[in-house]
Amino acid sequence: MRTRSLPSPSASALSFARSQRLKQFEGLKQHAHALVFYVSPHALVESLKDAVEVFGAARRCCLARELTKLHEEFIRGTLEEVSAMHEGDAGRKPRGEYSIVIEGMQQGGEDAVTEELILKCLEAVGF
Numbered sequence: 195m196r197t198r199s200l201p202s203p204s205a206s207a208l209s210f211a212r213s214q215r216l217k218q219f220e221g222l223k224q225h226a227h228a229l230v231f232y233v234s235p236h237a238l239v240e241s242l243k244d245a246v247e248v249f250g251a252a253r254r255c256c257l258a259r260e261l262t263k264l265h266e267e268f269i270r271g272t273l274e275e276v277s278a279m280h281e282g283d284a285g286r287k288p289r290g291e292y293s294i295v296i297e298g299m300q301q302g303g304e305d306a307v308t309e310e311l312i313l314k315c316l317e318a319v320g321f
Contacts, residue, residue, distance in 0.1 A: 212237060219248035226298040228315045235288035242277035242294070249273055249296060256312045258293045265290075268309050 222229055233241045245255070251274035259267040269276055273296070280288060295312045 212240070215241065215244050216248065219244060223249050224299055226301065228298050228311070229296045230315055231294045231296070233292045233294055235290060235292060238288040238292055239277075239280050242273065242280060245294065245296060246273045246277050254297045256295045256309070258295065258312060258316075260290045261293060261316070263290075268312065270309075 231241065242257075245253075251272060253273050255271070255273050255276055257269040257276050259265075259269070269279065293316065295315055
């Protein structure tokens with residue numbers, strides 16, 4: 195599979211209890227490196243909503259589902275776009291294992307969110 199990258203030289207892999215998610219997101223929103231969150235399907239919709247609230251609707255991300263499995267899937271877009279895909283009755287019902295890669299805060303130019311850096315970030319954190 196050919197992949198592309200996120201504009202980040204490093205990444206942090208994180209997972210939070212639901213009660214701590216907003217507080218932890220607030221502490222990370224200024225970081226310049228990509229953030230990788232492991233999320234259960236039951237917490238996906240609320241995690242995406244919280245990410246939109248804290249990081250902003252325009253922050254780019256990639257939602258990776260079922261990594262290393264037959265039905266592996268990458269959904270790229272802004273946090274708002276990806277979140278909207280999973281909301282309400284018309285949205286997609288979350289199933290499987292999810293990782294959310296959120297770009298770091300940009301200081302300059304805008305590079306494209308790509309699968310290569312997503313995989314590099316996941317490899318950097320030991321996935």
